[in-house]
Each structure stands twice: as structure tokens, then as C-alpha cells.
Amino acid sequence: METTELKQQLKRQIIEFLNLTDTTPESIQDDKPLFGDEGLGLDSIDSLELIVLLNREYGIVIKDLKEGRKVLVDVNSMVDYIEKHRTK
Amino acid sequence: MSRVFVTGIGIISAVGSTLMENRSALAAGRSGISFAATLSSRYAGVLPCGSIGTSTDEWREQFRIDHPGITRTTLLALHAFSDAIADAGLSDVSLRDPRVALVGATTVGGMCLTDELYRDTTRSCDNSPYLSSYDCASVHLFLQSRYGMTGLGTTINTACSSSANAIQYGARLIRNGLATTVIAGGADSLAKFTINGFHALQILSPKPCRPFDRDRSGLNLGEGAAFLVLEGEEVLAGKEAAGGRAGGKETAGGRAAGRAGGKPIYAELTGYCNTNDAFHPSALSLTGDGPFLAMQGALQSAGLKPADIDFINTHGTATENNDEAEGRAMLRVFGELPPFASTKSYTGHTLGAAGAIEAVYSILSIRHQELYASLNFAEPIEDMGIRPVQVFRQHAVRHVMSNSFGFGGNCTSLIFSNVN
Amino acid sequence: MLYIHHTSCIYPQKELDQPAGPVDNKLMAAEPGYEGIPGNMLRRMSKSVRMGIGAALPLLKYSPDGILIGTGYGGMEDSVRFLNQIIGYDEGILTPGTFVQSTANAIASQLGLLHHNRGYNITYVSRGLSFESALLDAAMLVREHPGSSWLVGGVDEISDHHYRFECAEGWYKEGVVAGEGAAAFLLNDRPAGALARISKIVLRGGENEEVLKSALTGLLDDYPPDLLLSGENGDSRARNWYRIVESLMAPDTGIMRFKNLCGEYPTASAFALWLACNLPGALSERRHILIYNNYKLTQHSLILLERLL
Numbered sequence: 001m002e003t004t005e006l007k008q009q010l011k012r013q014i015i016e017f018l019n020l021t022d023t024t025p026e027s028i029q030d031d032k033p034l035f036g037d038e039g040l041g042l043d044s045i046d047s048l049e050l051i052v053l054l055n056r057e058y059g060i061v062i063k064d065l066k067e068g069r070k071v072l073v074d075v076n077s078m079v080d081y082i083e084k085h086r087t088k
Numbered sequence: 089m090s091r092v093f094v095t096g097i098g099i100i101s102a103v104g105s106t107l108m109e110n111r112s113a114l115a116a117g118r119s120g121i122s123f124a125a126t127l128s129s130r131y132a133g134v135l136p137c138g139s140i141g142t143s144t145d146e147w148r149e150q151f152r153i154d155h156p157g158i159t160r161t162t163l164l165a166l167h168a169f170s171d172a173i174a175d176a177g178l179s180d181v182s183l184r185d186p187r188v189a190l191v192g193a194t195t196v197g198g199m200c201l202t203d204e205l206y207r208d209t210t211r212s213c214d215n216s217p218y219l220s221s222y223d224c225a226s227v228h229l230f231l232q233s234r235y236g237m238t239g240l241g242t243t244i245n246t247a248c249s250s251s252a253n254a255i256q257y258g259a260r261l262i263r264n265g266l267a268t269t270v271i272a273g274g275a276d277s278l279a280k281f282t283i284n285g286f287h288a289l290q291i292l293s294p295k296p297c298r299p300f301d302r303d304r305s306g307l308n309l310g311e312g313a314a315f316l317v318l319e320g321e322e323v324l325a326g327k328e329a330a331g332g333r334a335g336g337k338e339t340a341g342g343r344a345a346g347r348a349g350g351k352p353i354y355a356e357l358t359g360y361c362n363t364n365d366a367f368h369p370s371a372l373s374l375t376g377d378g379p380f381l382a383m384q385g386a387l388q389s390a391g392l393k394p395a396d397i398d399f400i401n402t403h404g405t406a407t408e409n410n411d412e413a414e415g416r417a418m419l420r421v422f423g424e425l426p427p428f429a430s431t432k433s434y435t436g437h438t439l440g441a442a443g444a445i446e447a448v449y450s451i452l453s454i455r456h457q458e459l460y461a462s463l464n465f466a467e468p469i470e471d472m473g474i475r476p477v478q479v480f481r482q483h484a485v486r487h488v489m490s491n492s493f494g495f496g497g498n499c500t501s502l503i504f505s506n507v508n
Numbered sequence: 509m510l511y512i513h514h515t516s517c518i519y520p521q522k523e524l525d526q527p528a529g530p531v532d533n534k535l536m537a538a539e540p541g542y543e544g545i546p547g548n549m550l551r552r553m554s555k556s557v558r559m560g561i562g563a564a565l566p567l568l569k570y571s572p573d574g575i576l577i578g579t580g581y582g583g584m585e586d587s588v589r590f591l592n593q594i595i596g597y598d599e600g601i602l603t604p605g606t607f608v609q610s611t612a613n614a615i616a617s618q619l620g621l622l623h624h625n626r627g628y629n630i631t632y633v634s635r636g637l638s639f640e641s642a643l644l645d646a647a648m649l650v651r652e653h654p655g656s657s658w659l660v661g662g663v664d665e666i667s668d669h670h671y672r673f674e675c676a677e678g679w680y681k682e683g684v685v686a687g688e689g690a691a692a693f694l695l696n697d698r699p700a701g702a703l704a705r706i707s708k709i710v711l712r713g714g715e716n717e718e719v720l721k722s723a724l725t726g727l728l729d730d731y732p733p734d735l736l737l738s739g740e741n742g743d744s745r746a747r748n749w750y751r752i753v754e755s756l757m758a759p760d761t762g763i764m765r766f767k768n769l770c771g772e773y774p775t776a777s778a779f780a781l782w783l784a785c786n787l788p789g790a791l792s793e794r795r796h797i798l799i800y801n802n803y804k805l806t807q808h809s810l811i812l813l814e815r816l817l
Binding site for chain 2 (some may be wrong): 517574575579580581582584587590591592593595598599601602603604607608610611612613614616618620621623624625626627628629630631632633634635637638641644645647648651652669672673674675676711712713714716718722723806
Binding site (some may be wrong): 043044045048052064065 | 288290368369
């Protein structure tokens, strides 16, 4: 899958998985921070949920939150990691 | 307002099914956490837990209970409850008095029947014996029914501080003249539902837990139950006037020599405080604001200064978040910390039962004038440098603080005092 | 003495004077838009959590010293959602959000979070006495802390699973209708400007008639009520309890049954308390009100209040 297409897919998956009913894929810039008030405003429970999303959709295993923090920065970093580590 | 005394105790945990067995384990530094595979879960035998070796069926037989809908949680509660009322010498007749209240606590309730609930929600449930077993109230309602209790009965669920809250609510019922005797406590059993929930939060340790240690890696779940019988000073005075308590038996575990109104008692509940951390649904603020306010409030309610506390039975789950937040909060309250320990290193985290079990251990500390070691500690958390008690020892103990901090930021601190 | 200053309620009716009947034996709550709940929090909430928060939110501006919630069903729907994951993914890697939201204290703790309220915070899960346990706690708190004020609420949603279970157990025969709702109250010890004064709250268990009669006669020593708000729901097994209560009323005590408005659920008495403070039309002239609710035969609650406005 092309990177741009993967980014769009991932944005839709994030919205659906985290039930972000007020958010559209278009409003999530590729380099918009996922966490913190200046970004998408996700929290630590969301980071655990995103780890599950990566596992279920892409077969990726992230051991713990420490490892997760390096991957879950923005859509760019997530897509980068998916492309390198996906097993699905 | 009336003073409130503890006149009976019942407890069952991974380190013992009687008060004496629990105390022996604490004194010997003998943990009940193991890899025993008692749970029907893929994590049984994989994750260490404070499990109790008795099967649910054995307890059904012991208590002559046929109904399959009486869950393991309820049986644990029954075990501790029946010991507590016997210990306090409460007759069956006295339990039926509407002025006797039961305040229970549990987080698991009947959700230990995880597979049964799945079947009942996905297939026909018409002949299921479990339908009214799943909720938290099923535990205390069973006890009320079995003993014919007619007074106030309620259940509290504030996650890990549930039974600590049951104790403070029970004490306040007495102090506000709404009950004369309260049996307060809680129970929780190991459940596939809960172990998966905590696993999803990534806070379970693959090894026996190491509270307050720099290299701690999470908590171990446990199961158990404890109930305290609380009575006000007027009731005890009345009993003295009537010639002592009726029925009951002296327990082998013994009793503090302190007396109030002629009845032997364990300790006095002198302080309590409930606050909310209001930071995050499942984590404490790193400055430990909720715990700080709860400890400070408990001291104020007891009319004590920090230096008056001789021992703290901490919440000490050994998660990265809790121990750091709790440690900081203790330093803010006490400056120089009194001896402290986490007895979850013996029992595991018994969730809804933790507050009551640890209240019992606090009372044992007073009763026997001793401090219990916090197991598996080697190196302190960096930047804090605080070290729990590492060796069991005799020590003068007047006042013990027992802390419970739960999901949802529910924080409760209790203070028990020697009546000698 | 406990004074009610503000009330808020989410319940199944648009008009109390023209109540709508059940659909498929259920009275579903008329939910508001929840504009006051941040999207980030709302997205995770089950119906009972958002109703509880939605009802309580308008009262948080009065800065209560603490938050006390009663809920009978708790987070049953979210519990089952998480349970389905456990089985569906064979205890594999699961999402924790549903587990956290399924905890019974999710309502009270999220209210605390929303308002940075660090005060007393507690949740009662005692089926038909959950709300009353919280109310009694507030009565103690105002005595212990003169001048304090407290937010107390009772919340339950119609959980499809609970409904199925309760049908199987026979609780929805004889015209008994399932309901849901969330009611919240701001309470303190100040008479000035209060809507109502609660003078007695009694909780009893079991099936001993003398215990209920004794509780009632003790209560009615003060003054006889001119309205009994009765939780009678049509279940003939509970009829005797309601007859006992009615037999101890004065001849001119009016009787109003409230469960045709809200349906049957563990914290329906919270709706009854709200109704007592917001009686429509001529009923609002009734000042001294007794609420009696019987939940599943063995849980009894009595709330005695006087309307002041």
C-alpha cells in the first residue's frame, strides 16, 4: 500500500478505534502531535488502545508503554513504524 | 460524637484463613504470592497472584451452600463475616436488630463468574442460576439474608479503596446515631475479568511485586476478605452494665488488653478521610495530591500530628505510578517518614478487600506492638530515597495509618489507635 | 437537617402532565445534547455515565464539597463489552478503555475530574438502596461539616443484558415496565432559599413486616404526610408492602405512583425525590411528602420531606 493511502487508512482507524466522533481524517495533520492539548488531545489510556490497534490491524507487538511512546508521536511516526514492522 | 471501637475481626487472605495465621505470616515475612494456577485463565500460572488454595466447592461444602449462584467472592465474604461476628460475640438474635448495619465492599462481585456471564449474555439465560449473582450487591445481600439482618445494608465500590470507605461509612453511621453496631469490610476474588482488565492497563508484574523498589514492575492481584465489627462507646458501656457480652467465644488470636465499657477491644478508629485525586481515570497525579489530602485530612480528624503516627500500612501496589505518587505524598505530609510497609507484598492487591485486610494488619500491628516488613525491597526509588521496613521487629505502636488509593482517584486514609 | 437547593433530572418524559407510555415495555430516557461534557470524555462514556454526568453537570457550578453517587447496575454494558473482547480475543491484547469505564465509580470520579473536585467522593452499588445510601451519607456529612454542600445523584440505564436477565427471573410481569434515568441534587444545611427539607431517610432490609411498620410509626410521629409517592409498579408480590405503608397514612393523604413516569430501575427513588421537588399542577400544593420504595421485595426505603418553595 502507498504511504499516503496508509496514512488515510490509519487516520480513519484511529478515529473509529478511539471513537473520536468530533474528528475527521482531514483534520488530523500528518505531523499533528497525538498527545497533549496542542495536538489531538489523547491520553495514556488512548496510547494503550493505539498499541492494541497496531496489533489487531497490522500484527505489530509493542511490548510496553515506554516502547510505545517512541512510536506514538504523530501519524508520520506511526506509519513509518507500520511500514517497517507490519506482519499483516 | 461517639468513639468507635473494633470489637471483632474476621479475615481470609493468601497468607491465612484466620487472624492468627495472617499474623504469623506477617511476622515470618512469608508471602502468599505464587504462580499457583487456581484461576481459569490463560494467565493462571503465568502471572503471580495472591491466590487462596481452597476451591470454591470446598467452601460451599464447608458452609453447606447448594446454590451454584453463590460466588467465590460471596463465600470469601461469608468466611470473614462469620469469623468477625463470632469474634465479637454477636448472637444471631442481635444481628436481626434493625440498629445493626452491614456495610460491604467489592469490585469484582459476581464477575468472577466470567465465563458464565458470557454464556448468559450470548445465549438463552432462562434457567441460569447466576442471573442475580453478577453484581456487587449480591455479596452483602446474601449475608443479610443468611443472617436475617433487617437494618441498613449497603455496598460500596470505589475500586481499590472500597472497603476502607466501608469502614469510615460504618463508623460514621455509629457516630451519627444511625446504627449501634456495624459490620464493615469487603471481599474480592481472583477473576478472569479482572486479570484481563489489569493486563490491558499494563500494570501487572510478571514477578512477585516489589513495592517502593526502584525496579518495581507492577502489581500482583490477590483475593481475600476481611470484616471489622465496629461498636460505639455507648453500646459497649451498655453491655458492661448488662454484665458483659452474651454468647460468643474467646478467640485463640486474643485481644488487646484495652477495654472500653468492660468489653475487650482491638483498637479504636480515631481518624479517617476520603478525597479524590481528580487527575486521571486510572493513574494518580505525580505529586500525589489526592493521597496527600487524604492523609492530612485523616490526621486532622484524629487530632494527631504527623509525628504521632508510628507506622503506615501503605497502598503500595508496586506500580510505577502509585508508589512514586504515594511516596511523594507521604514526604509532603510527614517530612521525615515514620516506618512504613506494603503488605500487598504478602497478599497481592486484593482490590475491594484491600482496605479492610490492611486495616486488620494495622490493628495487628497495634495489638502485638510490632512492625511488618515490606517484602522484595532492595533499592529505593531515585529522587526519593525512601525505604520501607525491611525486617520484622517489635516496636512501640500507638497510632497506625492505613492508606488505600484507587482507580478514579478515590483515596481513603484510616487511622487506628491503641486503647491501652 | 438536609436541604435540597437545586435539582436536575434526565428521565423518560417530555411532559409530566402528559406522560408517554413504554415502547417494548421500556421507558427510555430523553437525553439532552450534553454540550457541557468535553468531547474527549464523552466519546468513552456509556449511556449511564453520560446521563449521570449530564444530570450532575449543571449542579457542579455550585462548587459542592464532594460527590456521592448511587447506581444499581453500575457499568454493566461496558463490562459486557469488555467481556466480549476477553472471549473474542482469547484473553489476548485488549483495549483498557472499556474496562476502566465499566467500573461503578466511573460516574463519580469523572465528575470529580471535570470539576477538579478533590473532596469526598463515593459510589454506592446496593441495588434498590444505592441512591438512599448516598443520600444518607450526605445527611451525615452536613452534620459533621456544618456549612458544607454536597452533590448526590442516582443513575441507572436500561442495560439490555440486565433486562433479559430480569425478564428471565420474572420481574417484568403484570405490567411492570423497565426504566432509566439520572437525578442529581445539591444539598446542604441551609434553610434559606431551599426547595425542600429532608427530615428522615430510612433504609431497611428483609421481609419482616414489623420492622417496616416500626420504622414508619417512628417516622410519622413528626407529622403525617399529605402525599405518599409510592413506588408500586404492578408486581403483585410487593402489593402487601405498599398496603402496609398506605394503611398508616392519614385519610386525606394523597397517593401518587411514580413508576409509570420513570419505569422500574434500582435508583428510581432518585427520580421520585426529584418529582417531589417538581410536582406539576395542583399537586405542587402538597407540602409534606413521604416516598416509599420497595425494590425486589426485600429492600425498603422511606424518605420524608417537606417542600419549602
